[in-house]
Amino acid sequence: MAKPVPAFTSTEDFFFKTPLYSVQQIDYNAAMKVFRKSFRVDGYCPYCRQQSTFVHRPTSQDSLPSTDEKPHFTGQVALACARSELAHIIVFHCRMASGLLQKVGQYPSFADIALDESKNYSKLLSSEDEAEFHRAIGLAAHNVGIGSYVYLRRIFERLIVNRFEEFKAAEGWSDGDFYGVRMDDKVSLLKDHLPPFLVRNARIYSILSLGIHELREDQCLAFFNVLRQSLVVILEEDKKKKEDLERQKQLEKEIAAFTKPDKELPAPTLASLGDSKYITKNE
């Protein structure tokens, strides 16, 4: 069975989330909007190193899409970042034949942009997770879908195992409660210590496993962004929870250390504080 070709959904998806050479079906009207009309689109700017809005101003040099139902076109689309329209430009080479659209080149490369974007998450990750997250994004950017799932799954597994090891003594769990049971059961065992988004969406793990064992490359790639962003949400929640616990622990320590002040000592006067900056000139 020939694999179905996905339909063009938006300029944002096409220019910023679709790897080179991936094919999409596009009709004449949508093709005219992409290549002949001005538009604005949100995406990651590798020059600003953050999300930005890009502007497309079509030139007249490229060949026009032919007017039949399955348009042909080949040419360049330059998107200029609204923060610096002359310097921050991403250039795409696009090809459309028989109504099938693909990017056949771009600068800066899709992988460079994706990897640069992933550096924003470095602060959430251990160095081991960071290296593997980076690898997952790099592979997906080069159309290696199944391989990218392997690395995402390893990050997921590591979070679960680390959490078990952190809490097993306090909770009185034995290794047998955890190792050797299914991931669903691991997540429900650890549910009070895991990010709520992960607990609600533990299915992510089975999707990752399905990708590794059963899905095709293109099916993995089509869902990669959802999984990547889900993992970021999980890591952000996890980091926030750790910081909250740390802050609470510190405050509890300070509250426990509080001792009632001695009543016999007189309250300090301004003069006894011995600091002239507290005493106004009139005194």
Ligand SMILES: [Zn+2]
């Ligand atoms: Zn920019």
